[in-house]
Amino acid sequence: MSLWDRLLRSRRVTREVRDELRAHLDERVDDLVEDGVPEVEAYRRARVELGNATRAIEDSRGIWASRVLDQLARDLRWTWRGLRARRGRAVLAGVLLALAVSANVLVFVAVDALVFDRNPYPNVRQLVTFDRWLVAADLAEWRRQPDLFASVEGWFSGTTFLLGADRAEHLSLVNVTPGLFESLGVRPAWGRGLTRDDSARMDEQAVLVSAALARRRFGSPEASLDQLIPTAAAPLRVVGVMPPGFSFPSNGSDIWRVLDPAGPLMRNRAGLSGIGRVQDGMSFSTLAQAVTQRSPAVAASTGVAKDIVYKVQPYGLVRGGRDRVRMFDVLLGAALCLLLTACVNVLNLELTVVLGRVRTFAVQSALGASRGTLIRVAVLEGLVLVGASGLAAWLLATLTLPALGAALPEPLRLSTSKTLALDGRAMVYMLVMAIAIWVIAALPPVIYTSRLDLSKPLKIDDRSTSPRRVGTRVRRVVTIAQVALAVLLVIVGGLYVRTYSSLLAQPKGFDSTNLASVSMALPMRFYPSAVSMRQLSDAIVERLRAQPGVVDAIDGPTPPSIGNSPTVGVRMVIDDQVRDAGTSRTFALAVTEIDPRYLQFLQVPLVAGRWLAQGDDPTAAVVSDRVATRFWPSVEAAIGGTFDAVDQSGRRTRMWGSGAHRVVGVFADYRTHDRDGPYASRAPWEEIDAFVARQPLAPPPTVGPGELDTGGSYGIVGVLARLDSHERANAVLAAVRRIDPRLTTSIEFVDDVYAEQYRTTLLATRIVGGFAVTSFIIAMAGLYGVMAFLVAGRTREIGIRMALGADRARIGRFVMGSSLRLVFAGATIGIAAAVLVSRAIASQLFGVTPTDPTTYVTVAFVTIVTASLATWQPARRAARVDPVQTLRAE
Amino acid sequence: MMILQTLRLGPLHGYALAQAIRRQSDDLVHVEEGSLYPALQRMLKAGWLAAEWGTSARNRRVRIYRLTTAGRQQLERKVSAFERLLTGITKVLRPHES
Numbered sequence: 001m002s003l004w005d006r007l008l009r010s011r012r013v014t015r016e017v018r019d020e021l022r023a024h025l026d027e028r029v030d031d032l033v034e035d036g037v038p039e040v041e042a043y044r045r046a047r048v049e050l051g052n053a054t055r056a057i058e059d060s061r062g063i064w065a066s067r068v069l070d071q072l073a074r075d076l077r078w079t080w081r082g083l084r085a086r087r088g089r090a091v092l093a094g095v096l097l098a099l100a101v102s103a104n105v106l107v108f109v110a111v112d113a114l115v116f117d118r119n120p121y122p123n124v125r126q127l128v129t130f131d132r133w134l135v136a137a138d139l140a141e142w143r144r145q146p147d148l149f150a151s152v153e154g155w156f157s158g159t160t161f162l163l164g165a166d167r168a169e170h171l172s173l174v175n176v177t178p179g180l181f182e183s184l185g186v187r188p189a190w191g192r193g194l195t196r197d198d199s200a201r202m203d204e205q206a207v208l209v210s211a212a213l214a215r216r217r218f219g220s221p222e223a224s225l226d227q228l229i230p231t232a233a234a235p236l237r238v239v240g241v242m243p244p245g246f247s248f249p250s251n252g253s254d255i256w257r258v259l260d261p262a263g264p265l266m267r268n269r270a271g272l273s274g275i276g277r278v279q280d281g282m283s284f285s286t287l288a289q290a291v292t293q294r295s296p297a298v299a300a301s302t303g304v305a306k307d308i309v310y311k312v313q314p315y316g317l318v319r320g321g322r323d324r325v326r327m328f329d330v331l332l333g334a335a336l337c338l339l340l341t342a343c344v345n346v347l348n349l350e351l352t353v354v355l356g357r358v359r360t361f362a363v364q365s366a367l368g369a370s371r372g373t374l375i376r377v378a379v380l381e382g383l384v385l386v387g388a389s390g391l392a393a394w395l396l397a398t399l400t401l402p403a404l405g406a407a408l409p410e411p412l413r414l415s416t417s418k419t420l421a422l423d424g425r426a427m428v429y430m431l432v433m434a435i436a437i438w439v440i441a442a443l444p445p446v447i448y449t450s451r452l453d454l455s456k457p458l459k460i461d462d463r464s465t466s467p468r469r470v471g472t473r474v475r476r477v478v479t480i481a482q483v484a485l486a487v488l489l490v491i492v493g494g495l496y497v498r499t500y501s502s503l504l505a506q507p508k509g510f511d512s513t514n515l516a517s518v519s520m521a522l523p524m525r526f527y528p529s530a531v532s533m534r535q536l537s538d539a540i541v542e543r544l545r546a547q548p549g550v551v552d553a554i555d556g557p558t559p560p561s562i563g564n565s566p567t568v569g570v571r572m573v574i575d576d577q578v579r580d581a582g583t584s585r586t587f588a589l590a591v592t593e594i595d596p597r598y599l600q601f602l603q604v605p606l607v608a609g610r611w612l613a614q615g616d617d618p619t620a621a622v623v624s625d626r627v628a629t630r631f632w633p634s635v636e637a638a639i640g641g642t643f644d645a646v647d648q649s650g651r652r653t654r655m656w657g658s659g660a661h662r663v664v665g666v667f668a669d670y671r672t673h674d675r676d677g678p679y680a681s682r683a684p685w686e687e688i689d690a691f692v693a694r695q696p697l698a699p700p701p702t703v704g705p706g707e708l709d710t711g712g713s714y715g716i717v718g719v720l721a722r723l724d725s726h727e728r729a730n731a732v733l734a735a736v737r738r739i740d741p742r743l744t745t746s747i748e749f750v751d752d753v754y755a756e757q758y759r760t761t762l763l764a765t766r767i768v769g770g771f772a773v774t775s776f777i778i779a780m781a782g783l784y785g786v787m788a789f790l791v792a793g794r795t796r797e798i799g800i801r802m803a804l805g806a807d808r809a810r811i812g813r814f815v816m817g818s819s820l821r822l823v824f825a826g827a828t829i830g831i832a833a834a835v836l837v838s839r840a841i842a843s844q845l846f847g848v849t850p851t852d853p854t855t856y857v858t859v860a861f862v863t864i865v866t867a868s869l870a871t872w873q874p875a876r877r878a879a880r881v882d883p884v885q886t887l888r889a890e
Numbered sequence: 891m892m893i894l895q896t897l898r899l900g901p902l903h904g905y906a907l908a909q910a911i912r913r914q915s916d917d918l919v920h921v922e923e924g925s926l927y928p929a930l931q932r933m934l935k936a937g938w939l940a941a942e943w944g945t946s947a948r949n950r951r952v953r954i955y956r957l958t959t960a961g962r963q964q965l966e967r968k969v970s971a972f973e974r975l976l977t978g979i980t981k982v983l984r985p986h987e988s
Binding site for chain 1: 904908948
């Protein structure tokens with residue numbers, strides 16, 4: 001018989017026996033009345049003869065229900081009554097806990113997915129990546145080492161333009177060798193996997209697609225099988241659909257195309273990223289050693305290079321840099337602080353309840369409830385509270401998770417192959433938290449209850465203050481802790497806010513007002529040559545200049561990009577002398593062809609020499625004052641100087657331009673990369689940028705036919721336009737779109753592009769700030785509660801003081817003073833903690849020192865003002881105590 | 891045992907049962923009538939009695955108890971055990987008669 005049935009039966013028996021007893025009584029009364037007994041007397045006698053009806057019912061029920069169950073039922077009933085009696089407070093406690101727990105779960109889920117991407121594929125523990133690109137010969141050679149590797153596969157990312165009815169969709173596409181997914185331990189959920197035969201056909205290429213793409217384009221995964229997708233190059237044949245949620249190598253990939261490492265897709269490519277699956281039973285360290293040892297032999301037999309050392313590393317378990325990990329530490333810390341504040345506040349509320357219920361307990365124990373019952377009820381109340389708020393938190397987290405996912409900055413979202421989900425780990429985390437909460441917030445009242453002196457229970461009131469005294473002391477400590485936590489969080493939040501605003505306020509070094517970038521991604525099928533692309537960009541510039549609201553437009557890279565990617569690992573040749581960047585660094589040189597007016601258009605100031613001019617040949621270059629003073633004694637001395645680059649062995653490298661350049665002008669450096677920000681790349685090279693005038697293009701196409709095959713080769717045409725207001729953006733975009741409606745055209749403001757770099761910081765700022773404000777409010781509410789309780793408990797004392805001559809202002813000051821003492825203690829602890837914590841997060845701060853006086857003083861000031869406001873009402877109530885009334889109550 | 895014995899004569903509801911016992915014992919047995927009901931529940935649970943809701947002579951909704959076969963057997967066992975006990979006591983009290 002189930003517990004429920006038993007409880008139900010227990011209720012039924014109670015009801016039936018009660019009915020029977022009532023009938024019995026009535027029958028007896030009727031009998032007596034018939035015998036001539038007056039009705040009132042008859043009723044009395046009937047009751048006497050019947051005896052203790054309640055005991056009869058209890059005994060009857062006891063026969064059916066087991067003792068334990070009955071007790072449980074009664075405990076539950078009392079628990080329910082207890083919770084109902086403190087409706088508002090119980091709900092408040094539940095809401096507080098639910099908020100704090102859901103915040104914690106969300107942060108945990110994000111950290112779990114974004115930092116610890118543990119198990120994206122079944123075989124992940126056996127997977128290693130190669131630290132250099134592999135060519136077909138490398139792959140073949142490593143596959144011939146079956147004692148080390150079960151398989152060696154390769155992949156590279158690209159893009160493709162899927163042609164639709166009216167426009168080209170630009171999607172990322174990953175080229176994978178046929179066995180790659182098998183190595184990962186993943187199979188398509190619909191259709192079949194890629195095979196070696198697939199890689200032989202180039203007129204139509206076999207692809208696997210994501211379930212999301214299949215749904216979007218064909219309605220369902222089943223419907224997409226065997227479909228042909230037209231692209232700007234060879235069409236793609238869908239042979240299989242991957243399971244929902246699958247991604248490789250990171251989020252945002254939708255198409256995986258079969259790749260023959262020796263086939264035409266590899267034309268013009270330096271190599272592939274390699275993934276090896278370690279042979280069963282081989283440890284990583286053994287493998288790493290063996291790979292290093294066999295490197296020379298493998299390199300020799302590939303015939304590609306001689307002195308290559310291959311290295312492998314475990315497939316990325318911890319993603320993101322140290323900074324990101326540290327940022328998540330802060331978020332997790334903030335969430336835990338918030339939780340702790342909420343717990344402490346709930347503890348505060350619970351203590352009030354227990355203190356307020358000393359009398360109730362006394363009455364209950366007088367009615368025969370044992371100490372055990374009281375403790376059980378107190379435990380149950382805590383469990384019900386924590387359980388209910390846990391459920392609410394789970395619900396809240398489920399509801400807000402999609403919003404969190406959407407708020408994640410793109411680079412963060414794409415850096416993981418996991419989607420944010422409330423999985424088993426989150427469940428375990430929450431369970432652990434719930435237990436911790438119970439211990440912090442619900443256990444102390446239980447202990448307190450168990451220690452209550454129930455021998456003199458009914459005497460406990462305002463006069464015998466011992467339990468209240470104890471409670472008040474505990475609550476003082478609790479309030480100090482709350483204030484300290486809140487102050488700590490608010491200071492950290494404040495430092496983040498200041499960091500974000502300093503980041504945004506960094507001078508860019510050019511005029512970004514209303515500066516917009518209009519860009520189009522071009523399939524090479526439509527624009528096969530650099531000439532045709534140049535023609536398109538000229539057409540866009542022309543259209544923009546004619547467009548109302550456009551002040552000026554120019555063809556050129558969108559800052560912070562400088563256009564060309566730099567050639568890294570070079571040594572500079574300055575005025576025919578070879579220069580090195582330093583012992584552990586090299587130079588990275590980028591020489592970009594621009595419209596000669598480009599820098600003037602940006603309103604970058606000229607420091608020395610002249611601007612580039614139409615007709616300058618590519619040897620004439622302008623450099624920033626940073627570069628000029630890096631190599632020459634002054635900016636003036638740089639004019640006429642020459643620079644060039646050679647590789648580490650001293651050979652001229654031709655990748656970036658045509659030989660030596662001569663400095664004709666020096667401009668004031670403007671902010672291109674995030675060179676000085678908190679997340680500045682710690683790249684081991686020093687970047688040197690230079691601009692030369694763009695050259696007229698020779699008519700024959702400069703793009704080789706090999707690149708066309710992939711269908712994803714494309715150029716980006718980017719045009720800068722200075723508008724007269726932000727509102728013009730849509731009209732401008734529409735005008736440009738009309739030039740070639742097939743293309744994906746977009747517009748964005750340069751200021752937004754810069755702000756985008758700090759979106760992660762913004763997100764952290766918002767989260768920490770939100771937590772800080774919440775915990776501050778909780779702490780102040782807690783302070784108010786304690787002071788109100790204190791005043792209520794001391795009414796008599798205050799009354800006596802007043803009767804003895806204390807004036808109202810003094811009483812008010814007395815209450816205010818005892819409140820502010822708590823706040824000072826809390827704030828001091830909080831500030832001390834903040835000094836320690838902020839030092840640990842110093843690397844994430846920018847434009848503000850960890851012990852920024854403004855932040856600390858402001859927070860201290862705000863805390864004291866708010867605390868005074870929170871105490872104002874209780875203080876006023878204390879001052880209004882009427883001594884006559886208080887003493888009369890004696 | 892008295893309850894089972896009384897119910898052997900026919901089904902009765904709680905109050906009638908209490909009155910019957912009171913009459914049979916000539917008002918000698920004075921127990922709280924309320925304690926009858928837990929006893930009835932115990933016997934219901936043991937399966938000696940069956941109960942169903944019906945109406946009393948005054949048209950009140952009452953539960954009417956009747957003896958089951960198991961109850962009858964139980965009564966016989968109890969009566970014989972009691973009789974043996976009674977015989978034993980009697981023998982002890984009046985040894986000269988045996």
